Amino acid sequence: MLDLNTKKIKKNAYRVTKVRGETASRVRVPGGLLTAELLPLIQNIAETYGNGKIHLTTRQGFEIPGIKYTDIDAVNALLQPIIEKLNINQEIPGKGYTSAGTRNISACIGSNVCPFATYNTTNFAKKMEQEIFPNDLHFKVSFTGCANDCIKTRMHDFGIIGMTEPQYEKERCMGCQACVKACKKKSVDALSVENYRIVRNTEKCVGCGECVINCPTRAWTRSPETYYRLVIMGRTGKRNPRLAEDFLVWATEDAIIKIIKNTYGFVTNYIDREAPGGKEHIGYIIDRTGFSEFKKWALDGVELDSRTIVKGPIYWGGIHYD
């Protein structure tokens, strides 16, 4: 007879499934990039202890279904080399993934492949993994390389969108207007021509880098620093699905890491202990406390770059079913 502590099982990144007696193991891949050598290891778990199938999760993990609860220890042993290769923050070696509250940090392919990317999304995702894992609180964080937002950061608690600050060297510009056309057709129409030279509307520019990509003479280049747009409190769900709104624009890596870490403190302080399963999403907590209380906690001790624009007060829209 099975006698299980489901809370412990869930914390160990196993799911209590609809099939009596069977669980599913979730293999988290921070940043979504893994070496191919790990695939046979995952295959082996699925074929030895699962039902031979693997589900690709929306958050860039592998869900291995059909595992007997009694095989959890054996599966954890097989997960160990995967966890080590992925450099997962683990509490006790050999005991599998620790905690499943904070979700896998997902990332678009970014500068590994994509010509539009403004930074290495995987590396930042992995860095963030080191900073905030393991943690039981329900946070969804994702990284996207540019304003196209392929990973859909706007549906996350924290979405990080890469930005570059285009640098213009007017002596290298011959006025072909490739940048102007690209910005107008593919971005936000932030460029105009004045006396055959290009003027960038800094209020409008979203830092997508289309101008840099399209300039044939390197008159436009990227800023040495990468900047980020931090969008917050997007969500799906039953009550009030909504898109994340801008919190910071032209923010730095350090500021973003600190803000997200600060938010764990905010949530720990304000979470509704009576909520079902002790779980309450950050967005709903902010709805209760008000944005300014969140902002106070989030920006505590954060050093902002002189370029960084802090938005607020933020009002989220979305659809209300409640």
Add this chain to the structure above:
Amino acid sequence: MGYQTTTAKMNAIFADLSKEYVIYAPKRYVGDGTFVHIDTIRYGEITDLSEIEFAEKSNYSFKEVLLPISETLFYFTENEMKEADAPKKGAIVFLRSCDLHGLKRMDAIYLENGAVDTYYKRLRDNTKFILMGCENSFENCFCVSMGTQQSDDYDAYLKVAGETVLVDSHWDVLDAALAGATQTPVIPDSVTANDTVVTIPETVPQTLFDSPFWEDYGNRCIACGRCNFVCPTCTCFTMQDIFYTDNGKAGERRRVWASCHVDGYTDMAGGHAFRNDKGQRMRFKVMHKVNDYKRRFGTHMCIGCGRCDDVCPEYISFANCINKLDALVNDTAKEEN
């Protein structure tokens, strides 16, 4: 005269020369490429030999030293005009053999094609050229096909090997500076073969002007002009008259690079453009680079550096286009026989 010296001594000589010359060489601009974390190698001012990118081909050629991307020619007021001052210093330019042949193409266009271009001439007359050797061919190079893999038309050849510098000087100033150095014969490194081999048709019949052959390029080319801008032998420019905004009666005239692939190149007064089809633009460029130029100046214009193939975002190969054109010309000749 050939010499062997050290990087330290050579840097000291250049430091001395820099009183009268700005020294330009291919440099690595970290992160300045089209995409993130990609570098650009282009010409810039150097003060030390270690800044020169010897190991890779430069993405842009030396031509921007003699033909700046944007150059103010003169300033005007209501009744008067004043030519822009020439740079106070001369220039020393490091470049490879193919580019040194490219210089001859620029000379042909700006000095030997009717009226002499004074703006070009005043820069050209004060520039010294230092050859960089090629131990290996780079990707897409076809200098051997174009006969540009060697040149002795330099003011000096310079090779850095660790701390040792080998120099072959044709320039009295450098000879004087190197007077104390060990004399030794120095022969420039050059390649004898490239992976890319190009065969240029002797003549291209007028009937191929409207051949469907060009349609493929019409569908592929995005008219970005990169192939022209990176090319050491593209010499086209256009003019910009700027009226200063606070005083609409004074201003300046600039000349800036132009490209026969980019929209606007064939625009005339009234707005008519006569070469809108990108395939026809490709035809125009290709024929200008090889046969048409040759009919006028005796050599092909293209010097086979392969930069156009290196840069094209649509992977259009100029070299392959010529080879395909050659095959087409041969087929056409056979059909007619």
